[in-house]
Amino acid sequence: xxxxxxxxxxxxxxxxxxxxxxxxxxxxxxxxxxxxxxxxxxxxxxxxxxxxxxxxxxxxxxxxxxxxxxxxxxxxxxxxxxxxxxxxxxxxxxxxxxxxxxxxxxxxxxxxxxxxxxxxxxxxxxxxxxxxxxxxxxxxxxxxxxxxxxxxxxxxxxxxxxxxxxxxxxxxxxxxxxxxxxxxxxxxxxxxxxxxxxxxxxxxxxxxxxxxxxxxxxxxxxxxxxxxxxxxxxxxxxxxxxxxxxxxxxxxxxxxxxxxxxxxxxxxxxxxxxxxxxxxxxxxxxxxxxxxxxxxxxxxxxxxxxxxxxxxxxxxxxxxxxxxxxxx
Numbered sequence: 137x138x139x140x141x142x143x144x145x146x147x148x149x150x151x152x153x154x155x156x157x158x159x160x161x162x163x164x165x166x167x168x169x170x171x172x173x174x175x176x177x178x179x180x181x182x183x184x185x186x187x188x189x190x191x192x193x194x195x196x197x198x199x200x201x202x203x204x205x206x207x208x209x210x211x212x213x214x215x216x217x218x219x220x221x222x223x224x225x226x227x228x229x230x231x232x233x234x235x236x237x238x239x240x241x242x243x244x245x246x247x248x249x250x251x252x253x254x255x256x257x258x259x260x261x262x263x264x265x266x267x268x269x270x271x272x273x274x275x276x277x278x279x280x281x282x283x284x285x286x287x288x289x290x291x292x293x294x295x296x297x298x299x300x301x302x303x304x305x306x307x308x309x310x311x312x313x314x315x316x317x318x319x320x321x322x323x324x325x326x327x328x329x330x331x332x333x334x335x336x337x338x339x340x341x342x343x344x345x346x347x348x349x350x351x352x353x354x355x356x357x358x359x360x361x362x363x364x365x366x367x368x369x370x371x372x373x374x375x376x377x378x379x380x381x382x383x384x385x386x387x388x389x390x391x392x393x394x395x396x397x398x399x400x401x402x403x404x405x406x407x408x409x410x411x412x413x414x415x416x417x418x419x420x421x422x423x424x425x426x427x428x429x430x431x432x433x434x435x436x437x438x439x440x441x442x443x444x445x446x447x448x449x450x451x452x453x454x455x456x457x458x459x460x461x462x463x464x
Contacts, residue, residue: 146198153194154187161263167191174215174243181245188249204250208257212269217243222269265318273325277332280314284336287311292343303344304351311340315355320363324423324456330356353449360457361448363424364431367403368444384425402429427453 151158156169167187171180195202211218221242246253259268259275266276291306298306315333323330333355341349369375370383384403403425428436435447452458 149198150191150194153190155183156187158187159262164263166262171213177243178245181247184247188247192250202250204252204254207249207254208260209247209254210257210260210267210269211244212267212271213244214270215243265321273322274329276322277325277329280317281332281336284311284315284333285339287314288336288339288343291340295343300344300348304340304348307340307344308352312337312355316358316362319359320366320424321420323359323363324420327456330456356457357449357453360427360453361445363420363457364428364448364453365441365445367421367424367428368441372439372441374441382421384421405429423456427457430454 147160150160150165154167156167159166159168167184169180169184171177192202194200248254256269259266261267261279266279268275287310288307291303291311294306295303315336337352337355341352366375367383370380373380384405387402387404405422405425430453431448431451435444435451438444438447
């Protein structure tokens with residue numbers, strides 16, 4: 137157990153040399169910065185370039201070697217000028233962006249590492265979550281759906297040797313867990329995308345039989361329970377402090393009727409953006425807030441996470457977490 141501790145001590149000084157956010161998981165480091173406005177694009181790019189110069193100097197001093205050819209750049213933006221550049225000025229080749237002659241120049245300045253421009257990627261995977269440049273969850277869902285199908289092919293080979301109950305247990309531990317990893321973040325994806333995950337579970341049921349399949353919960357409902365549990369941790373300050381600001385505000389208690397009966401506490405949902413209402417309505421916090429508001433007063437007042445989860449599991453949650461038949 138001493139190795140990981142020494143590793144953390146060794147890398148601790150790296151956080152002191154950068155001015156932007158640095159997230160490190162094992163040997164995978166992510167340097168990132170928000171761009172508050174279009175006018176600040178150049179300033180943010182300059183700060184990132186300065187940090188990369190400092191990181192290179194730190195690595196040289198501590199005898200660390202970076203494989204800069206594997207470094208990826210992801211610009212998350214839905215601005216019109218960025219969309220025009222991506223439409224006419226770039227194309228994707230083997231997961232990397234190739235720049236083409238275009239009347240629309242790249243609105244974002246170049247980011248350099250080891251004196252080389254970092255090629256922009258349409259999507260990058262950080263700690264198992266694939267994030268695209270437009271915040272579309274299609275690449276992530278395609279990846280976990282593909283991995284789930286590969287795992288099921290191995291599971292089917294075990295059918296002659298294991299009972300159906302054992303096969304179902306392996307599916308829940310090693311396949312379904314992959315289909316649900318970080319589910320609250322991407323649960324607002326389109327129904328068509330999420331249906332691909334339902335088809336993976338349908339295929340699993342065909343392996344270990346309908347009897348065991350009846351014991352499985354709908355993936356949509358499980359995503360909903362996971363989402364409201366994440367919101368529960370936010371509201372009770374159990375989640376990491378870095379995400380406490382994501383918690384929605386509590387509105388005044390509403391009256392159900394003209395009588396004295398009052399409804400459960402109501403969380404204020406995010407204001408819908410005029411230009412793209414569907415994008416905001418399906419965001420992870422907003423959809424979780426809608427589901428949380430549908431819970432009973434007893435459930436919302438429960439402070440113990442496991443008891444809260446049990447009560448939420450027994451609740452019929454609203455879309456996109458409604459239990460429905462999987463489309464063929």
